Amino acid sequence: MQFFTKSCTLLALIGAFSAIGQSQYQISGAIENENEEAVPFANVVFLQATDSSFVSGVVAAVDGRFQAQLAQGYYLIHVSYIGYRKTYTAPFLLQTDTLLSAIRLQPNTQQMQEVVVEAKKVNVEVKPGMTTYNLSNTTGLEASSAMDLMQNIPSTAVGMDDEVTYRGRKVAILIDGVATDVENILEQIPASQIASIEVISNPSAKYDARNGESVINIILKKNSTIGINGNIAATLGGDHYKKLAAGANFSQNKLKIGMYGNMRWDERLDRQTSLRTAYYDNPIHTRQLYTGNINEIAHNYRLSLSQKFDGGALVQGSMALGFADYRNDREYAISRTRADTDERVTLRDRQGQDSRAWNRSSLVFRKPIGENALKITAKAGYSSRKYAFAFVDSLFVGEQGFQRIARTDSIQDDLIPDWQLELLGDYEHTLPGSFQLDYGAFAKRRITSRHYQYYRLKDSWELDSIRSNRYHYLDEEYGGYVLLNGQHPAHETFTFTVGGRLTYTSIRPEADGVDSLTTNNYWSLQPSLQLSYRLSETSGVALSYTHKNKAPNYRFLNPFRTIYSPSFMSYGNPLLEPEVIQTVELEYDKSWKDNKVFASNSIYYRNVSNATVRHRFEDDQEVINNTFANVPSMGAVGLESITQLKLVKKLKVQNSLNVYNAGYTTYNADQEEIRRRATSLTSKTSVEYTLPKGTSAKVQFNCFSDVLTAQGSMEGYYFADVYLRHQLFDKSVNLNLRMADVFHTWKRSVDVDQSETFVSESIYTRNTSRYYLTIAYKFVKSS
Template sequence: MFMKFIIQKSGFFLLFTFLGFFSANAQETGSISGMVTEKGTTNPISNAIITVYNSEDSSKSGATESDATGNFKIESLSLGNYRVEVTMIGYNTAVVRGITLTKDNPNYVIKSVSLSQGMTETEEIVVESEKSAIEFQADRKVFNVENQPITQGGSAIDVLKNIPSISVDNDGNVSLRGSTNVKITVDGKPFGLQGQNRSTILDQIPANQISSIELITNPGAKFDAEGTSGVINIILKKSDNFGYNGNIVLSTGTQDKYTGSLNLNAKKSNWNVYGNYDYRQMDFNMRGGFQRYNFIDPNAAYLDQNSSGRFRNNNHFVKAGLDYTFDDLNSLSLSGNYMYRDGKRNGRINTTQYNSQNNISNQLFSITGDDRTGYTLDANLNYLRKWKNSKRTLTGDFTFSRNDDDLNSFTNENPITPPNPTPLNRKQINKDGTNNFIGTLDLTNPFSETNKLETGVKATINDIDRNYRTEDYNWNTNQFANNVGLTNQFKYKEQVYAGYVSYSGKLDNFSYILGVRAEQTNTDGELVTTNETFKTNYFDLFPSASLSQKLGLTEEISLSYSRRIQRPQAWALNPFKQSIDAYNYFSGNPNLKPEYINSIELSFIKYLNTTTITPSVYYRQSDNSISRVRQLLDSNVAVVTFENYAKTKTYGIDFIVNSQLFPFLNINGSVSYFKTEVDATNLATALVNENSTMSGRVGAMFTAPDLFNLQVSYFYSGKITVAQGTLDPFQSFDASITKDFFDRRLTLGFRVSDIFNKMNFKVNITNDQNFREFIEMKRDTRTAFFTLTYRFGNYKDQKPPKRRRNTDQQQPQQDGFGF
């Protein structure tokens, strides 16, 4: 009840903000503010003259003087590009160029302008405007996360937890608008994230390497049609500052967590070379269990299992790249990512089984553990060709990825009731390998400033080999022997060949994008152990449309539609059973069909003086929806597998607010409500379920110049419905603080995640006539991190300062920022 109260209050707050700001007079204006200080000290300079010039025509746009504290603010500036001159008798003149005021970021803050006493030179500084926390583009929302203290020392999982419409549970499973069937890419590439260990790989991508998250809920024809609820694209950082620059980041956390990274970049003339290395050691404690009520076997009426364990993961992440510009029309980029991982796990399991008279029928204690190693290699070649006197472009992109994982695990059972002199001792040796090749060619041909045609082709080839071997200890021969029933090799090859056409245009304030994508899918599966094969070939068309109408200078409404597909993953198709423990197995389903999705979304954007408001409503219908199910294999053993549900309908609303209330305070929040209706009557007449879910997120960033940055974030996810039952609500509250030293060369940070330790994972299986089961997992999500960052070289996002003599001060001229 308390959590519902919190999220309802958050929703009321955002709704009140929405209504309140709508009643205000929105203006297409912005402001420039800052502080003037004496160089070498923190002493403020009062009565300095600050003049703002328009970069388009060098006309004077405003002027003021700094107050007694050195602060100044010039308001009522039209959106556009500006430069600022700061003068004071007896001091040098400072010129700040490259300031841009936009709808997303109408208020620019110059942290500090330092003047030198007795100097006669003018110091010019070209700055890059800070990105807005949220950017709204034609087909996506972009969340800029590189300067968020809340994720310091964390991973991509921690970053995704703070993105509206995205939910991440205690086990690292990512869902978008209630669906875990979301396509996740890194720089538009798969990066091994299409496999069974997606959450593991995401947890190994360091947060300090991520620049932004792109959220594409209704992708157009240019994007792959894969993904039920859309695409999440993780953009990694890439520096292109002239000269050399870099940084070192060290972090330590509670429960033996350590990270360190080195980032380097060098740019000169036509060359840009960059490289990053990151090391992460993460230790986690895990506990959990389940209670199963069996309705078909009175001797196994109730099963209670409790487990605990400790994990240690060591990860190495390397990124390197080279950009070369041949001339104004041709450029080439080479880049690669390499991630190596190894981990250990040790656990204990207590299992007790009762009959219908509540007497113990079976009791055992098990010791488990595993060693795992793996790597992900991603290599990319990109070529860009432009045409002279034309905006036509041709892009070629070719990517090869290799993902490899080895797992050696063991289970030693110690029966208590009844005693067993030959208990189960089991070893499992799993080897998974995936090769992925992607080749694309994209042509963009503008017919005018507002109309263009885009077309392209793409080939995606996945080659997967999964080899599982299980050995049980033979007490007669005193050695391990192969368990044929749990040993198999599964090979799977998927080829997708695609082509698309997209046309976009604009008529006054109305714009549109119309497109269609064609995909031919060929799959070949081979069960090497039994010499069985299966093939599927199918062709699909995926139309898409996006319509947008500006309702004035500050309002825009858009309507979009897309048809999409969710193909079965290889690990969900392999029918051979894998043993998790004596009472739990996993098995794929080779009869899975592709899931087809039709999605429609209506969005509205309102730009206000300091606030952006975005409500969206959507409807999504999935036919043959692929879902995880849990079934009783016999009276004792449950198996997790996959089935196609007849139909799943989801409709809901997202409401996002981003507000820069003051230069030092940014507040953002979101509330999502959706209802899911699940129809699995093709499996059993009783498998029908529905539920409404509300989730919300509220965050604030407080910036005290020259003092500290403070960020807090709260997230709540309501109950989620599946055909067999529900997932319980979960929540998290995080906070962080950073402090800069030595002109931002050194930054110290402290972060605490899940302060109240409320991130739990609990599943209730109640909609099955044979059994009921309640599963709960919990790991130590409450973690504190201390982080140190040191920057060197030309570390600022600016060009080197230029100096000129005061005698050269004449009428300001064009500075080139108006193009």
């Protein structure tokens, strides 16, 4: 009830502000393309309806919106933009403030057809603060997932646990503008369902920074044809990989319905070798090798609905759910040597069962109010996980031979439904001149409980109450934001956004057997500024600054130990403080030869105070502890360059390069300050060539240099993927072959050299080198 009361109070503020008076005789609207996407910087000219004489003109903003003030009278509007047909509206009478329906432009397919189509369908489009990667008709989509696409987005990397980072930091993932934090969500979305990917490197105060400082928004394909269209796909791959997927879209009048589902069977093989030396009076050298396999069966389903009403109101709803079962088996061989003792070898078997389920639903209501617009979004979701595993050891010491030791342990780790509720309200208020005020309020609540049970087998299974625990977590956020958007009165190609976000955060963890855990309640003010200037139709510059406060993830705060093996445990740190992040970025983009040559360059600087880092050390029981800690600061300055060439009709080359210098300021065990810096680079190149008779091929090459971490470094690596596609029956059938990691070079090599207790080196590999063969069928039935 308290959450509901606070939510309603915050959203009521929007209604109060919306009572601000409106300017007389103001006309506003938006320019869209055939896919209902905003067309920025289109020319909007107002003409007298009687003789088509010129009255006034404006340039649409980056979001496609425009506004002007006119005297009472009859008008018509002429809209033009490169690559689109010139469009005229029907004559209308202006006698009060008016919000027009969206004006939709159609591609110009008659004049300079080849140039126009390629200009609109380039892989990369840059708007101030946002880079969009268009994926329509890209070779290899049918045989890929959204996770595979992330590997090829500039400056992104995918970790061992499928966590996506951008420029070395965690990124927030949105699906059609709705935030999601579902584990492995990108593996569950087929690339063929994705129309484009938007990367917002330095988002304004309107965006929440909890799940990541940058934003990657995945835009799913929409049905633009009246009637039904859909697709069916089947995939076979190496290591018993199989996948069946089907989707359909229905559009009639103002109603759109989309459905999608897939089932996946996969077997992943993994292998890790690690070496470490622990420093005590008598150093211990440990070598560990494990090999394992994960058998997975997963189901994922998605339903979306969109309904437009007379008067411009729009209701959108979506629901995504999934469940998966994993069978995880590993075999370990561990050898330890000490200078004054014999070598000791341990053989360990570990078997695990992992079951997960999740659901995310959202409901969006949007309605124009005069020349303004109100948007209310409600989101709810839950996830659960039941994880159980057991390990058994065999021991060999010197010449005594193998012996079974009395150590058979079992662990049950249950994440009881993790509930998340969110209510947001956004109001767009048009002001006199070329200005707009956006403001909103939000309320978020997350409740989760973790039940960890540790059993030991003696005469029977006995619960180890010391190692078992229950952890409860409540996280609430309330606040709002204000943004002022506008154009310079004398220079309509100069636009700006300035604003701030005010947030109250309350984190209240509880744990059985612990009298008190740190309760963190705090306010944070997060200002932001974006400036952009279009130098011409083919070039522009943008400057942005943001200040963010990022609270720690609840998993990082859990103080209880998860014992993955007798020699390795992981736990959180309830004393973690929020990070303070400041980012500045300067962008410049330029295109030549009708967008056949394109380049975008960015210089950025980021500084993080109280940076949360992974901290590892070995205790006096010879157990590796994996936890988290705040370090005084972490910073990076870098240069990112993205280029695309299509000088030859059938050949398209895209390349990105990100070079940056990163540093950490930490302390050693004697509280002496340590500063460490290193330069790294990321390079990604794709070459796509269209062959005769519906065949195309693409090669993608990714290269990562050594990367500095708080306690060591990650060794560089590279990998390449090859795609082949053949289209049949007027492109309704696609045959795809994807050969992933063709040189078998993907790996993760991590060194720890700044710990006071040990140094280590580990190399982890998976069966990433394998093929995927997909046959996909698309159908369209217009009405």
